[in-house]
Amino acid sequence: MADSTYEWRFDPRLNIRRLILRVDPDRLTPGERAELAVRYQEMAAQIPAQVKAFEKRYMACYEELKQAEDDESFYALIDEMNDLSSRISDLNILYLEIEGRYLAGKVHG
Known part of the structure; x- marks a missing residue:
């Protein structure tokens, strides 16, 4: 499945590996969806540690x-803090999106 359905790409801004889906998820078989849910769990698992790292640098x-x-x-510090805040926010949004879109369906579906 990994060869054509998705790929991992490193996101240097968020400092995590991101899963890039190459196909419409509605076209996946149940087995492929289950594997994809595991991959999304792997991606989501990186997020809390990275949020903590950004928060530590922010403080x-x-x-x-x-x-x-x-x-x-x-002003250089303010700029860095604003950038870190943006990254933390983006990671939190990504986490909620993964949990809501990909993993909730796995639990309830």
């Missing part, structure tokens, strides 16, 4: 922000 930036001595370093 480090926050502490550095308290010590910022000039506008340039202050």
Whole structure:
């Protein structure tokens, strides 16, 4: 199934491997859907640790922000914190999408 149905791609922004589905999921057999659900679980399993890593860096930036001595370093830290917030948000949305779209059907279907 992996050769034509999906592929793994590393997402450097989110720092996780993402599953890229190449076919309409409605056209998959029940066996293929079950395998795909396992692959989505593998992808979802990466997310909590990466969120924690981004949160840890965010808090480090926050502490550095308290010590910022000039506008340039202050705004550089704010920019990094905004980027980290965006990444955390995107990971949370991705997790909820995986749980809602792909895994809920597996549990209830």
